[in-house]
Every structure is written in C-alpha cells, then in structure tokens.
Amino acid sequence: MSNANDMTTGQKSQLHTSLWNIANELRGHMDADDFRDYILAFIFYKYLSEKVSKLANELLEPDGLEFAQIVNQQKYVNAIRFRAVEELGYFLEPSELFEEVAAKAESNPNLNTDLDAIFDHIQKSTLGTESEDDFENLFSEIDLASSKLGRTLNDRNKLIAKVLRILAQIDFQLENSQIDILGDAYEYMIGQFASGAGKKAGEFYTPQEVSEILARIVKGNKQKIDSVYDPTCGSGSLLIRVGLQFKDSKNIEYYGQESNPTTYNLARMNMILHDINYKRFDIALDDTLVNPQHTSKKFEAVVANPPFSAKWSADPMFLDDERFAAAGKLAPKSKADWAFLEHMIFQLDENGTMASIVPHGVLFRGAAEQVIRTYYIREKNYLDAVIGLPSNVFFGTSIPVAIVVFKKHREHPENVLFIDASREFQKGKNQNKLREEDIKKIIDTYNDRIELDKYSHLAPLSQIEENDYNLNISRYVDTFEEEEPVDIAAVLRELDELNPEIELLEAQMREHLEKLGIVRLQKGAKV
Numbered sequence: 001m002s003n004a005n006d007m008t009t010g011q012k013s014q015l016h017t018s019l020w021n022i023a024n025e026l027r028g029h030m031d032a033d034d035f036r037d038y039i040l041a042f043i044f045y046k047y048l049s050e051k052v053s054k055l056a057n058e059l060l061e062p063d064g065l066e067f068a069q070i071v072n073q074q075k076y077v078n079a080i081r082f083r084a085v086e087e088l089g090y091f092l093e094p095s096e097l098f099e100e101v102a103a104k105a106e107s108n109p110n111l112n113t114d115l116d117a118i119f120d121h122i123q124k125s126t127l128g129t130e131s132e133d134d135f136e137n138l139f140s141e142i143d144l145a146s147s148k149l150g151r152t153l154n155d156r157n158k159l160i161a162k163v164l165r166i167l168a169q170i171d172f173q174l175e176n177s178q179i180d181i182l183g184d185a186y187e188y189m190i191g192q193f194a195s196g197a198g199k200k201a202g203e204f205y206t207p208q209e210v211s212e213i214l215a216r217i218v219k220g221n222k223q224k225i226d227s228v229y230d231p232t233c234g235s236g237s238l239l240i241r242v243g244l245q246f247k248d249s250k251n252i253e254y255y256g257q258e259s260n261p262t263t264y265n266l267a268r269m270n271m272i273l274h275d276i277n278y279k280r281f282d283i284a285l286d287d288t289l290v291n292p293q294h295t296s297k298k299f300e301a302v303v304a305n306p307p308f309s310a311k312w313s314a315d316p317m318f319l320d321d322e323r324f325a326a327a328g329k330l331a332p333k334s335k336a337d338w339a340f341l342e343h344m345i346f347q348l349d350e351n352g353t354m355a356s357i358v359p360h361g362v363l364f365r366g367a368a369e370q371v372i373r374t375y376y377i378r379e380k381n382y383l384d385a386v387i388g389l390p391s392n393v394f395f396g397t398s399i400p401v402a403i404v405v406f407k408k409h410r411e412h413p414e415n416v417l418f419i420d421a422s423r424e425f426q427k428g429k430n431q432n433k434l435r436e437e438d439i440k441k442i443i444d445t446y447n448d449r450i451e452l453d454k455y456s457h458l459a460p461l462s463q464i465e466e467n468d469y470n471l472n473i474s475r476y477v478d479t480f481e482e483e484e485p486v487d488i489a490a491v492l493r494e495l496d497e498l499n500p501e502i503e504l505l506e507a508q509m510r511e512h513l514e515k516l517g518i519v520r521l522q523k524g525a526k527v
Contacts, residue, residue: 015170015181016188022166023192025159030148037262038149039189041142042167044269045115048122049098050174051088056080068094081125089131089278090122102168105161112144112156131278134268141262186273190235190266205234206305207393209434210357211241216443217405218301218353219245227253229299229347231288231340232306234258236267240274242301254281255299257288289339295323298349304340305357308397312336322346327375329368337362338372345382345406353384354406360388363402363471374469377416381461382406385417385446388473390425392432402473405446415458417449418476454479 019039026035056067059080070076071094084091094100096118105111119139126135150156172181190205206214218228219242228242233256243249254276258264264285271281284293289312314333318324323346324339331338337358348354362369363386377383384405391400400422421442426433445456457476467475 012184012188015185018166018170019185019189020192022163023189025162025166029150029159034148036189036192037141037266039163040186040266040269041119041139042163043185043189044273045119046098046167046170047172047273048090049092049096050172052080052084052090052092053097053099054174055084055087059083068097068100071095085125085129085131089126089129089272090135091125092118092122096121098164099168102164105157105164108161109154109157111160112149112153115160116144134272134278134281134283137261138265138268141265186270190237206238206357207431207434208237208241209439210305210389210393211238213387213403213434213439213442214238214303214305214355214357215241215245216439217355217403217446218242218303220353220447222300224248225252225300227255227297227299228301228303229255229294229297229344230302230304231257231292231343231347232259232304233267233283234263234305236270236283238303238305239267240270240276242303243276252280254283255294255297256282257284257286257293259285259287261285288343289336292323292343294347297347298352299347300349300352302344302348302352302354303356304344306337306340308359308399308401309335309337309361310340312339314339327372329371331372332368335361335365335369338369341404341406342372345376345408348406348408350408352408356404357401358404360400360402360472362404363473370469373471376406377461377464377469380408381410381413382408383416383471384410384412385419386471386473387419387442387446388422388477390422390432390434393425393434412449412458415460416464417446417456417458418471418473419445419456420473420477420479421455422473423479 022039022042023035026038029035030038053067060066060070060076063076065076067080077093081091101108101111101114101118108114119142123135123138126132144156144160146156149159170181170185215238219225224246225242228239230236230239233239236254236256239254239256243252243254246252254271256267258267264283267283268281271283272278282294286293311334312331314330314336316330318330318339319328323343324330327342331342341356341358341362344354344356362373384407385403387403387405389401389403392398394401419442421438424438424441426435426438441455444450445452449458450456451458455477459476463476464471
C-alpha cells in the first residue's frame with residue numbers, strides 16, 4: 001500500500017484545486033453531506049475504470065491491443081472479465097470506462113441513466129463471486145435522477161458532465177506505486193466535508209492526527225500484524241491508518257462494522273481506493289452492540305472512535321452476553337461508551353493492543369460505569385494508559401476527549417500511565433490541530449513510559465484504588481502553575497521612582513493647555 005505522503009506539495013495542491021472546483025460546481029445544489037457522496041462516488045468510478053484498464057492493457061500488450069479498442073471482440077472481453085473479477089473483484093466493459101463516458105458526456109442526453117446502468121453493471125459483475133458482498137449496493141446512495149442535481153434532465157446532465165470533465169483532468173498515476181493520489185483525494189474530500197457537516201462528521205471521520213496517535217499506539221514495537229479491527233469504523237480511515245504503520249502491509253486483514261448505510265459504503269470504497277484487495281477486508285453493516293459480526297475472531301490491533309455517549313437498550317439479556325457478563329453491570333441506556341469498550345476488550349487478542357477515543361465522562365462517571373471501570377482495572381488489570389487530548393480537535397464537537405489503551409498482558413502491570421496532552425496544540429480558526437511534535441511527544445512518552453513534570457505520571461494501582469477508580473486525569477497529573485510571588489516592597493520603590501516623572505509630565509501638560517487657552521488646571525488635578 002502506498003503512502004499519500006509520498007506526493008509532492010505541488011501535486012497535492014493541483015489535486016485539491018481540482019476537487020474544490022468540483023465541489024463549487026455542486027455547491028448551491030445540495031448540502032455538504034450530499035455533494036461529498038456524489039464526488040466520492042465519481043472518484044471511485046474513475047478509479048475502478050483505471051484499474052480495469054491497467055490490468056486489461058497489460059494482458060493485451062502481447063497482441064498489440066488496448067482495452068478501449070476491443071469493444072466488439074467478445075473473446076478478448078470475456079478473458080479480461082474473468083481475470084478482472086478474479087484479481088480486482090469486478091469488471092467494466094470497454095464502453096463503460098470513465099474516460100469513454102467523460103469524453104462524450106456533454107453531448108449525451110442519456111448521461112445520468114447511462115451512469116446508473118454502469119454502476120448497476122459493476123455490482124452485477126460480482127454476483128456469485130467472492131467479492132459480491134463487498135460491492136453489493138455500493139452506489140445505492142447515489143441518485144443521478146435527483147432534483148438536487150438540477151430541476152430538469154438537461155440541467156442534471158449538464159452538471160454531471162462538468163464534474164466528469166474536471167475529474168478527467170486528474171491523473172491518478174496508478175503506474176507509480178509510490179504515489180497514492182486517489183487515497184489522498186479521498187481523505188481530502190472527507191476532511192473538507194467533515195468540517196462542513198457539523199455533528200454528522202463524527203459519524204464517519206476521525207481527524208488524521210488523532211488517527212495517527214491511535215495507529216502508532218497499537219503498532220507499538222511490532223514489525224507486522226495479521227489483522228486490525230474497528231467496531232465503529234465510519235469511513236474506514238482509522239483502519240487504513242493502522243495498516244500504513246507497517247512497511248509490509250500486503251497481508252494485513254481489515255475488519256470493521258458500521259451501522260450507517262452511507263458510511264458503510266464509504267468504508268468499502270475507501271478500502272478499494274487504497275488498493276486493499278476485496279479478499280483482505282470484511283466490513284459489515286449492522287449495529288455492533290446488538291448484532292456483532294466478528295465475535296468469532298480475536299485481533300492484534302483494535303481501534304475505534306465510537307459515537308460519544310450513544311443510547312442503547314441496556315436490555316438485561318445482555319448480562320448473559322459474554323462480552324458484558326463478567327463486569328456484572330451494564331452501561332446505562334443513555335451512555336453506551338463502556339458497552340463499546342467492553343465489546344472491544346472481548347475482541348482483543350491476548351497479545352494485542354486496543355486504543356479508543358472516549359469522552360472524559362468515561363473516566364469518572366459513577367454508578368454502573370464505576371462498577372465496570374473498577375472491574376477492568378482491579379480484577380483484570382487491563383488498563384495501560386489514559387491520554388487527554390486538547391479540546392476542539394474533532395469535527396462537530398468542541399469537547400476535550402481522551403484515549404484509553406487496554407492490553408490483556410501488560411508489560412508494566414504495576415502502574416497505569418496518565419498523559420495530559422491537552423495544552424499542546426496549534427490553535428486554528430475553527431479547529432485546533434495536533435502538530436507532529438505534539439504527536440511525537442505523546443507517542444514517545446507512552447512508549448518509554450516516562451514521567452514529565454505537568455505532563456505525565458505513572459500511577460501505581462494503589463493510587464488509583466485510593467481515588468476509588470476515578471480516572472480523571474487531573475487527579476494524577478498536576479498541571480497547576482504557581483504564580484510568581486509579588487515583591488510588594490519593590491513595587492512601592494518603583495512607584496516612588498516614577499512619581500517625580502509623573503509630576504513633571506503633568507506640569508508640562510498644564511502649561512501646554514494654558515497656552516492653547518483650552519482649560520486651566522489646578523496643580524494636582526488629573527489631566
């Protein structure tokens with residue numbers, strides 16, 4: 001898997017300009033959520049086309065042919081279809097390729113229906129194959145007959161043609177394995193439209209800097225992992241970020257679950273866009289707490305950004321569920337945070353690391369949550385670290401959040417590391433941003449388990465017990481800054497030195513005012 005950071009600044013700038021131009025074409029027709037989905041679907045279609053073309057042209061090279069030229073040569077088409085479905089998981093006819101459709105878009109009165117048919121054919125090419133589940137309903141959220149694209153059919157086709165024309169100018173450079181232009185395009189669009197999507201953004205996007213921290217934590221000092229899991233995977237970017245930590249990621253398997261159909265589609269697209277073969281990912285659509293899809297597996301790396309304080313049923317039947325039974329209490333109906341954490345701990349392998357974003361309430365709320373928290377610290381001793389992040393780093397919420405790290409076999413079972421990284425960030429107009437030096441400090445402090453004044457503390461388990469298993473970071477990391485004592489005698493001496501100068505200035509001011517005839521001040525009166 002290539003890394004988007006291998007792109008030059010100029011390449012990124014040009015790409016982002018093109019993508020922004022597309023967004024501007026759609027702005028005014030629909031809100032950020034909608035035009036994000038349309039743009040990403042067209043990007044995905046272009047990517048699928050280029051992947052098929054690349055594979056087909058390699059196969060046809062000995063015959064001196066190109067894929068776009070064999071429209072009526074069914075023998076070649078069938079052979080390529082077989083190889084494409086086997087290797088890529090899908091197939092496109094030569095006439096369905098993005099470049100062919102885009103070239104004729106402006107003069108095609110049936111553009112939107114043709115594209116609908118192509119999207120449908122992509123899915124149907126997978127029927128009865130191993131990749132069928134990964135492509136099922138992948139374009140279901142894209143309605144090309146929607147009035148959002150234009151009042152009349154002609155208006156809609158005109159707008160779609162403009163988008164295709166701009167997108168056609170972007171070279172994804174698939175032949176260069178060191179450049180992930182499409183991956184960068186995808187994440188740029190998600191990032192841009194997460195910022196304009198308010199609270200909904202949190203449902204599908206974790207800021208890259210936060211994802212990077214989680215990914216580096218679960219990597220640790222491992223050179224390879226077999227699998228990574230995210231039970232609330234959103235767009236899948238967090239899963240992918242973990243894979244990018246490893247030089248050889250070709251054999252990593254990616255597992256995730258998502259309850260929102262739109263973000264479920266985004267996650268599957270994101271996997272394919274990042275050149276993760278359909279055989280190496282399993283993204284499921286369902287409610288993780290109610291109907292988990294991967295409980296038969298354990299994972300070396302578990303990461304998540306669950307919905308903050310989501311509601312769930314907390315039905316007593318869950319006390320018989322092996323994910324929740326041991327603690328003896330269920331997370332409250334109004335706050336499922338600990339239910340998600342317990343689910344993740346259950347899925348964690350014995351040699352694995354789990355890192356999750358949580359709201360601060362998870363650290364100190366009482367009642368059932370305190371019982372659960374106490375169980376996993378006192379009885380199981382799984383909690384490895386608590387890391388406080390700055391406020392306003394997430395889209396759609398300004399609240400500060402924390403990262404909790406769990407391991408079933410801890411290298412340092414005698415203490416828990418607390419880090420207060422809440423004060424080290426770059427302030428932004430709308431969003432605060434963690435800089436690379438901020439991320440590095442967090443990771444170095446975690447990996448080396450070092451204590452830094454007013455930043456980190458290794459809390460013995462006895463100290464946590466004394467605090468009744470309240471994990472509020474301020475109880476463990478003292479960030480209080482004492483004010484320098486004021487030398488009253490020195491201040492009085494300074495005033496005594498200034499008084500003659502003040503009197504001289506006042507006398508000069510009175511003299512000037514009297515000359516101007518503006519006012520006559522008595523000595524001692526304030527100017």
